Amino acid sequence: MQADLDNLKKICSQVRRDIVRMVHTVQSGHPGGSLGCTEYFVALYNHAMSYNTSFNMEGSGEDMFFLSNGHISPVFYSTLARVGFFEISELNTFRKIGSRLQGHPATEEGLPGVRIASGSLGQGLSVASGAALAKKINGDDKLVYVLMGDGEQQEGQIWEAAMFAAHNKIDNLIATIDYNGQQIDGKTDDVNSLGNLEDKYRSFGWEILSCDGNNLEELIRTLEDAKSKSGNGKPVLILMKTEMGKGVDFMEGTHKWHGIAPNDEQLESALGQLEETLGDY
Amino acid sequence: MTKLTYTEKKDTRSGFGDGLLELGRSNPDVVGLCADLIGSLKMGAFQKEFPERFFQTGIAEANMMGIAAGLATAGKIPFTGTFANFSTSRVYDQLRQSIAYSEKNVKVCASHAGLTLGEDGATHQVLEDIGMTKMLPNFTVINPCDYYQTKAATIAIAEHHGPVYLRFGRPGWPMFMEDQPFEIGKAITLIEGSDVSIFATGHMVWKAIEAEAILADQGISAEVINIHTIKPLDEDAVLKSISKTGCAVSAEEHQAAGGLGESIAQTIVTNHLVPQEFVAVNDQFGESGKPEELLDKYGLGVNDIVEKVKKVISRKQ
Numbered sequence: 001m002q003a004d005l006d007n008l009k010k011i012c013s014q015v016r017r018d019i020v021r022m023v024h025t026v027q028s029g030h031p032g033g034s035l036g037c038t039e040y041f042v043a044l045y046n047h048a049m050s051y052n053t054s055f056n057m058e059g060s061g062e063d064m065f066f067l068s069n070g071h072i073s074p075v076f077y078s079t080l081a082r083v084g085f086f087e088i089s090e091l092n093t094f095r096k097i098g099s100r101l102q103g104h105p106a107t108e109e110g111l112p113g114v115r116i117a118s119g120s121l122g123q124g125l126s127v128a129s130g131a132a133l134a135k136k137i138n139g140d141d142k143l144v145y146v147l148m149g150d151g152e153q154q155e156g157q158i159w160e161a162a163m164f165a166a167h168n169k170i171d172n173l174i175a176t177i178d179y180n181g182q183q184i185d186g187k188t189d190d191v192n193s194l195g196n197l198e199d200k201y202r203s204f205g206w207e208i209l210s211c212d213g214n215n216l217e218e219l220i221r222t223l224e225d226a227k228s229k230s231g232n233g234k235p236v237l238i239l240m241k242t243e244m245g246k247g248v249d250f251m252e253g254t255h256k257w258h259g260i261a262p263n264d265e266q267l268e269s270a271l272g273q274l275e276e277t278l279g280d281y
Numbered sequence: 282m283t284k285l286t287y288t289e290k291k292d293t294r295s296g297f298g299d300g301l302l303e304l305g306r307s308n309p310d311v312v313g314l315c316a317d318l319i320g321s322l323k324m325g326a327f328q329k330e331f332p333e334r335f336f337q338t339g340i341a342e343a344n345m346m347g348i349a350a351g352l353a354t355a356g357k358i359p360f361t362g363t364f365a366n367f368s369t370s371r372v373y374d375q376l377r378q379s380i381a382y383s384e385k386n387v388k389v390c391a392s393h394a395g396l397t398l399g400e401d402g403a404t405h406q407v408l409e410d411i412g413m414t415k416m417l418p419n420f421t422v423i424n425p426c427d428y429y430q431t432k433a434a435t436i437a438i439a440e441h442h443g444p445v446y447l448r449f450g451r452p453g454w455p456m457f458m459e460d461q462p463f464e465i466g467k468a469i470t471l472i473e474g475s476d477v478s479i480f481a482t483g484h485m486v487w488k489a490i491e492a493e494a495i496l497a498d499q500g501i502s503a504e505v506i507n508i509h510t511i512k513p514l515d516e517d518a519v520l521k522s523i524s525k526t527g528c529a530v531s532a533e534e535h536q537a538a539g540g541l542g543e544s545i546a547q548t549i550v551t552n553h554l555v556p557q558e559f560v561a562v563n564d565q566f567g568e569s570g571k572p573e574e575l576l577d578k579y580g581l582g583v584n585d586i587v588e589k590v591k592k593v594i595s596r597k598q
Contacts, residue, residue, distance in 0.1 A: 058356040066351075107383050115354050117383040120374050126344045127379055130351020130359075137312070137333065137357070157375070160344035168336070 004047070008216055010277035011042045011082060016247045017274045018078035018091055018281065024267040026095040029103065032257040033149065034075035036180050036242035039216050041079040044145060048223040053084040055112035063142045064131055066116055068124020069149035069178065070104040071259065077101050080113040081281075088281045122155025124148060125175060129165045129235075132173040143230055146175045151183030154192050159204075165235040166205030174226045176238040178213065182255035198239055206237045213240035248273055285471060285490050290453035291428040293484075294392040297449055298323025300435025301360055301390075305331045308439055312352055315362040316342045321451075322362035322392050342367045346375035346387070353385040358439055361387065365394035365448060366407035373413060380444050381417040388438050389414075390447045394424075395534030396562070396579055397484055397572035398451045406567035406575075412539020414446035415512040421465060422512040424448040424533075424541075426486035428456045430509060433463035441465055448483065450534075452572045455487045458507075466510045468518035474504035477590050478522040478529045482508045482541045485532040485560070485581065492586035503590060514544045520552055528593040529557040532586055534576075537561035556596035558589040 015038050023029035045051075049063040056062075067076050074094065081088045086100075093099035100109040104119030116127050128146035135142060152158065165173060177197065185191050198208050207229050211222035219240070226236045244258070245251030248270040251262075262270055304311045305327050313327045313335040328335040338345040342363055349359035361368065368391035369376065380387045396406050415422045421443060425431040431449045438445045461469065471486070472493050481489035486507045493503045504522050508515065523529050529549065531542030542559040549557055562579050576582050 057354060059354075060356070064355075116350065117378050120378045123343075123347050123350075123375060123379050126347020126375075127351040127354065129344075130348035130353075131355045132351070133336065133348065134312075134352045134355030134357050138355070157341075157343040157347065160338075160341035161347065164338060164341065164344055164348065167339075 005216060008042055008046055011046060012038050012216070013275045014278040015042060015075060015078045015082060017271060017276060019074040020248065020262060020267060020270045021280065022074045022078070022091055022094040023261045025092070027261045028095055029074055029261060030071040030259045031074065031261070032182070032244040032251060032255070033069065033072040033178060033180065035248060035251060036244045036246045037072055037075050037147065037178050037213070038247065039219050040147065040176065040213055040240060041075050043216060043219050043223060045079050045083045047220055048227070049145065050142065055085060057115060059115070060138065060140055061142060064115065064144045066124050066128040066131070066144070066146045067105055067118055068146055069121060069152050070118030073101070073103065073105050076105060082278065085113040086111065091281045121149065121152040122157040125158055125161035125165070128173060128175065129161055129170050132170045133168065135172055143227065144173050146173070148175065148177050150177050150179045150181065150194060151188055151191070153177065153194050153197065162201060162204045162206065169233045170235050171231050171233050173235045174230065174238065175235065176240050178242055179239050180242045180244040182244045182258065184255065184258050186255055201237045205234060207232065207234040208237050208239065210239040210241070213242040214246050285457050287455035287457045289456050291456050292451060292453050293425060293428055293431040293449035294321070294451060295323050296425070296428040296431030297390055297392065297435050297447070298326060300432040302326045302330065304436055304439050305334065308358065310356065310358045311439055312336070312357045312359045313362065314338055314345050314349055314359055316340055316345050316367065318363050321364070322390070324362050342372050343375050346372045347379050349387045350379040350383060350385045353387050359387050360390050362390050362392070364405060365391035365410045366405055369410040369413045370407060376414070377417055381419045384419055385444060386442050388445045388447060392449055393451045394448045395450060395484065396567045396575040396581065397534060399572050399575065400569050402569040403566040408536045408562050408567065409539060410448060411511055411533070411535045411541065415544065419444055420512065421445045421510065423465065423510050424483040425509045426483055426507055427454055427458050429458040430461065430463060433461070434509065437463045437465055450484055454484055457487070466513045466515055468515035469507040469509070470504065470518070470522070471507050472503065472505040474502040474526065476502045476526055477594055478504045478506060478526045479532060479586065479590065480506050480508050480519065480529060480541065480545050481532040482511060484534055488581070488583050489532050489586060491583045492590065495583065495587050496590055501590065501594065508541055511541050511544060514548060516548045516552070519545055519548050523549065523553060523555050527597050528555050530560060530586065530589045530593055531557065532560040534581060535561055537563055556593050558593040560586050560589050
């Protein structure tokens with residue numbers, strides 16, 4: 001386990017380097033949420049999920065992941081590249097014209113690993129629920145994962161899906177909320193308070209787990225726990241506390257780095273805090 | 282050409298329900314979804330025979346579109362059923378991002394379209410749905426004219442890979458397209474003529490047939506073309522007909538803006554310029570009333586077609 005953890009931490013450091021470099025190159029993109037969710041993506045794709053990097057849209061016989069809060073595409077792309085869905089060098093095309101790495105994830109250019117377009121918020125939980133239903137119809141016992149933002153919980157469709165998933169006992173679904181308490185205009189508590197998300201989902205009929213999403217060991221334990229709780233008649237939710245901007249001191253804990261890029265100096269400072277473990281693209 | 286007549290009326294939504302049931306029996310990947318309108322959409326028989334492939338989403342149309350996108354991702358062929366306004370304007374962003382842009386093989390099946398839903402009034406009489414769906418890249422848009430054609434279209438779209446908007450309606454309507462093959466994107470010339478081309482879609486096809494009889498009595502030879510597929514439009518059929526007749530009238534139960542007529546006009550101005558007139562709703566909401574009363578009041582009656590034909594012929598050089 002310790003060797004595994006050490007290895008995952010190395011991948012996290014490299015993914016964080018990728019994120020800030022990608023966003024810096026095109027001077028656009030969303031570093032804050034990407035950095036906060038790095039441990040989640042790395043743990044999911046390097047530990048929790050079983051999948052084939054020879055990508056197949058239908059995903060029969062493998063675990064599937066959907067990203068609902070599509071603006072954190074940098075961490076998604078870096079993770080997909082680092083586990084082998086496509087060449088790592090392609091990260092250099094992020095947000096550039098003609099790229100498969102669109103500002104928000106898309107299927108149109110056929111980027112392996114992406115199964116749905118997202119960016120307009122609130123739609124991913126429905127899509128993941130539909131894919132999970134298809135697995136049930138097919139007798140496929142693999143799982144469907146979805147990541148949502150916390151600000152995104154303000155969208156009504158999320159609650160339509162939360163109701164539907166519980167009613168239909170979609171228990172092969174593991175949803176996670178990136179619970180960083182921040183959104184574009186400020187703290188979620190100030191913008192439009194989410195109230196008690198745990199109580200809300202529980203009262204909808206969900207199984208709830210929570211963890212520190214920047215503590216790799218705790219996150220892995222929680223993902224294992226979530227898997228063990230699947231198949232019990234209830235969809236599973238992980239309320240994952242994270243710190244926006246995690247790993248780059250001047251980006252941590254503030255909504256200000258939701259959607260802006262570091263300048264040359266800031267990039268240098270960020271990279272100084274993140275060890276190059278696997279080699280930059 | 283055989284004379285077009287009918288002995289029976291039936292609602293086009295029943296054509297959808299019967300087509301879906303047949304599909305369920307022949308294609309195990311077909312899945313049904315409905316947002317609390319199973320009876321109105323005639324999906325009850327499918328639900329009863331294939332309960333494991335049918336999902337009641339409740340009154341939550343946005344979620345239904347997302348669920349359908351997810352089912353399609355994993356290889357199913359979902360058919361969603363609700364009223365036309367809840368299939369489009371209520372869920373436009375879901376159609377756009379999760380289905381159209383994501384290239385999902387979802388069939389959005391929409392009943393109670395247009396004025397002819399009648400007494401429920403303007404909240405439910407969507408007249409903008411063709412425009413909304415035809416503007417979305419990757420979407421195919423189909424508006425069949427009677428029970429038979431709706432049933433045939435329902436079956437045909439399962440074989441087409443990609444998002445489809447299938448539009449049909451509530452009232453009983455003349456049945457006259459029995460045993461006609463259905464080919465997506467292939468217009469059907471119902472009556473040949475030489476003075477004017479009438480391009481009609483949906484319920485208005487029968488109105489165009491009635492108008493043709495009146496015009497024939499007055500010595501005007503009208504060609505009546507059933508444009509069941511608005512996108513992709515059968516441009517060859519449009520151009521072939523107008524090259525012969527030299528003018529066009531479009532007829533649809535939809536706003537003039539964004540509708541079939543607009544697509545025809547685009548084809549005409551970019552290929553072969555002839556005068557065109559529009560039989561369509563003119564930037565208005567509908568109201569409660571009986572289907573025929575509403576069509577007459579909003580300029581979609583048989584006489585409106587006749588008048589527009591005379592006007593467009595008078596505009597020919």
